[in-house]
Amino acid sequence: MEEQYSPLAQPILYRILDANLDRTREGLRIIEEWCRFGLGSGELAEECKHLRQEIARWHTMTLRSYRNTTDDPGTELSHPQEEQRSGIEQLLQANFCRVQEALRVLEEYGKLYHPEMGKTFKQMRYQVYTLESRLLAHQRHQVLQNSYLYLVTSPGERLFAIVEAALQGGLTLVQYRDKNSTDEIRLKTAQKLCQLCHRYNALFLVNDRVDIALAVDADGVHLGQDDIPLELARQVLGPQRLIGRSTHSPEDLKRAIQEGADYIGVGPVYETPTKAGRPAAGLEYVRHAVKNSPIPWFAIGGIDMNNFDDVMATGCERVAVVRSIMNAEQPTLVTQYFLSQLNRVRNLKAYKVLPN
Ligand SMILES: Cc1ncc(COP(=O)(O)OP(=O)(O)O)c(N)n1
Numbered sequence: 001m002e003e004q005y006s007p008l009a010q011p012i013l014y015r016i017l018d019a020n021l022d023r024t025r026e027g028l029r030i031i032e033e034w035c036r037f038g039l040g041s042g043e044l045a046e047e048c049k050h051l052r053q054e055i056a057r058w059h060t061m062t063l064r065s066y067r068n069t070t071d072d073p074g075t076e077l078s079h080p081q082e083e084q085r086s087g088i089e090q091l092l093q094a095n096f097c098r099v100q101e102a103l104r105v106l107e108e109y110g111k112l113y114h115p116e117m118g119k120t121f122k123q124m125r126y127q128v129y130t131l132e133s134r135l136l137a138h139q140r141h142q143v144l145q146n147s148y149l150y151l152v153t154s155p156g157e158r159l160f161a162i163v164e165a166a167l168q169g170g171l172t173l174v175q176y177r178d179k180n181s182t183d184e185i186r187l188k189t190a191q192k193l194c195q196l197c198h199r200y201n202a203l204f205l206v207n208d209r210v211d212i213a214l215a216v217d218a219d220g221v222h223l224g225q226d227d228i229p230l231e232l233a234r235q236v237l238g239p240q241r242l243i244g245r246s247t248h249s250p251e252d253l254k255r256a257i258q259e260g261a262d263y264i265g266v267g268p269v270y271e272t273p274t275k276a277g278r279p280a281a282g283l284e285y286v287r288h289a290v291k292n293s294p295i296p297w298f299a300i301g302g303i304d305m306n307n308f309d310d311v312m313a314t315g316c317e318r319v320a321v322v323r324s325i326m327n328a329e330q331p332t333l334v335t336q337y338f339l340s341q342l343n344r345v346r347n348l349k350a351y352k353v354l355p356n
């Protein structure tokens with residue numbers, strides 16, 4: 001970077017700029033490693049690298065020469081939260097926050113240093129906001145792609161304990177479904193469930209209610225054929241959140257895909273008291289989904305350990321259940337059982353023991 005400094009330049013300013021250039025570069029490097037090794041996304045990793053290189057251009061020898069770590073009281077300061085991270089999500093969030101704050105400092109103090117610096121770092125801050133949304137969306141899609149078991153909850157005193165037990169069994173996808181409570185209770189419950197799922201790095205979606213999904217910062221929403229149009233939900237939720245759609249027929253399936261659903265519910269496979277009055281779509285419709293859905297889909301409705309093999313024999317790879325887990329005496333074990341069976345079927349297909 002050519003050194004065209006303002007007369008206001010001084011050691012304090014240089015030290016502030018140096019410290020915050022360092023902070024952004026370090027934070028971006030941490031994010032980049034996750035994009036590269038965690039998500040396997042060359043595109044996102046490349047974007048972090050590009051930003052780092054752009055920042056490095058401003059990090060001149062002159063600025064670095066003003067560094068004085070020994071006299072910096074800030075090196076001693078640390079927040080207890082910095083010592084501990086509950087998971088990758090929190091780690092990423094903390095580093096995005098750090099990068100965005102540092103970029104804001106560079107934007108403001110940069111104006112005293114070089115006429116271009118304020119503008120450049122303002123733009124960069126917006127680029128980092130976009131990167132954060134894209135990374136989050138990528139991450140959500142990846143967890144969805146790797147989720148083969150979907151727990152749809154039913155209300156009850158043991159709701160949180162059961163969901164936690166299932167998460168401990170390896171569950172990665174949860175939907176909060178509650179058709180009868182007040183909105184006050186729904187909101188509080190959704191908030192707690194969302195936090196719980198995120199603590200286990202699992203996705204949390206809300207049934208029917210886009211407003212509640214947004215209010216609790218859920219990963220998405222599940223919509224039935226009688227719920228609001230998918231296009232409207234997408235407008236409200238944006239491209240980063242997931243939208244699932246229930247389908248009961250080949251026509252529903254085709255439409256849901258065209259409308260941009262991220263995943264599909266296929267059923268009810270069997271009649272079920274959980275969705276009383278809705279006739280079974282049957283295994284024939286599941287077979288149709290096997291051949292025609294390019295996006296992830298979950299067979300749902302009356303699936304339990306007894307009929308599980310029949311459902312899997314269609315070629316289905318993902319199932320959603322309510323009672324099988326919510327009414328189980330040992331939800332962790334049932335979750336582990338389903339997951340291991342789903343895994344087994346996929347492995348048999350991968351090794352061509354079963355047809356794809
Ligand atoms: C994964 C999944 N599939 C289907 C449904 C059913 O949704 P809908 O038809 O809107 O019925 P309600 O659940 O709202 O009663 C679902 N919730 N999840």
Ligand SMILES: Cc1ncsc1CCOP(=O)(O)O
Pocket residue numbers: 152246267268269272273274275300301302303320321322323324
């Ligand atoms: C919500 C829903 N949508 C189609 S079937 C169903 C309920 C499935 O519940 P269960 O797994 O208890 O049969």
Ligand SMILES: [Mg+2]
Pocket residue numbers: 207208222223224225227
């Ligand atoms: Mg619904």
